[in-house]
Amino acid sequence: MANILVVDDEMGIRELLSEILGDEGHVVQSAENAQQARELRGLSRPDLVLLDIWMPDTDGVTLLKEWQRDGLLTMPVIMMSGHATIDTAVEATRIGALNFLEKPISLQKLLKAVQQGLTKTTEPQRGSLPNRMALTTDAGMVVSHQASYGNSSIQTTQIGTHHVVGGSFDARLAPAPMPLNPLSQFSFDLPLREARDSFERIYFEYHLQREGGSMTRVAERTGLERTHLYRKLKQLGVESLKSSKRHN
Structure with missing residues (x-):
């Protein structure tokens, strides 16, 4: 950290x-x-x-x-x-x-x-010019809320399945128990648009809880580029576990 x-x-x-x-x-x-x-x-x-x-x-x-x-x-x-x-x-x-x-x-x-x-070391920089400098120009994460996200696919790396702190498993970061049937909250009597939003909301809440709130793992699990995932959750009104904890 x-x-x-x-x-x-x-x-x-x-x-x-x-x-x-x-x-x-x-x-x-x-x-x-x-x-x-x-x-x-x-x-x-x-x-x-x-x-x-x-x-x-x-x-x-x-x-x-x-x-x-x-x-x-x-x-x-x-x-x-x-x-x-x-x-x-x-x-x-x-x-x-x-x-x-x-x-x-x-x-x-x-x-x-x-x-x-x-x-890198934390010694004061001396103003030397690196041998090579890479400019990041490839399309991917759009860091402006006004920009277009496009259809880019970005691969992220997950190391292991759980967080390990000091060589031991940190139970606080383990995925929370999942409800037996998340679709029990779903109504098939809704109009198609509302039904789709309702299903997607349940779907993402399920995966957020399953992955312990890790946006990286949820993005990999759902097959979405991570920035698109943030935008989707905001559109559906779904808060990440960390955001909901901050609001409580």
């Missing part, structure tokens, strides 16, 4: 990245502008920062320069942008950014970049 700071002026992106990274077991803080990011960085040192380049008050590259100048660039920083040029990406890596992800960001690339960032 890592402490990750997400800095982006678009609320939809912050919420989606926070949900995905939270589901991966990380603690996520979010900032909508550079000033909030400065304040959060001043309070603690995150293990990783996802930093948008174009923001209304101070752009991400300028903020990166500030942290480098003030000796605060002691954590891996992954830059994000949907409009940046190659020159901007190269400049960010010269300053000390570990990686650059181009929006729309694929889920696979996001999780891979985060994992790589968390395995």
Whole structure:
């Protein structure tokens, strides 16, 4: 588990990245502008920062320069942008950014970049240019609630069946017991559209409970790309187990 700071002026992106990274077991803080990011960085040192380049008050590259100048660039920083040029990406890596992800960001690339960032040492970056920098341009996870999700299929990796903490099985994370007959809640007397929504709601609630609330495993079980799954649950009014716990 890592402490990750997400800095982006678009609320939809912050919420989606926070949900995905939270589901991966990380603690996520979010900032909508550079000033909030400065304040959060001043309070603690995150293990990783996802930093948008174009923001209304101070752009991400300028903020990166500030942290480098003030000796605060002691954590891996992954830059994000949907409009940046190659020159901007190269400049960010010269300053000390570990990686650059181009929006729309694929889920696979996001999780891979985060994992790589968390395995890096936390020594201050010295502004050296990496030998190779990959720009993520393949369509996949759309991190803007205004964007089109398309029909892309993203494969995620599941390690094992259960969560293991400290070498032992954590019973709190085991899938909850399932009802004997979930369709007992279903009515065949509804109009087709309502019946379909009702069935899908029961279907996803069943799999969420069966997989202990893991969106990654539910996506694999149902055959949906994970971002499409988030959108579908929101459309049906189905809350993830973690969301419902936060509201209680």
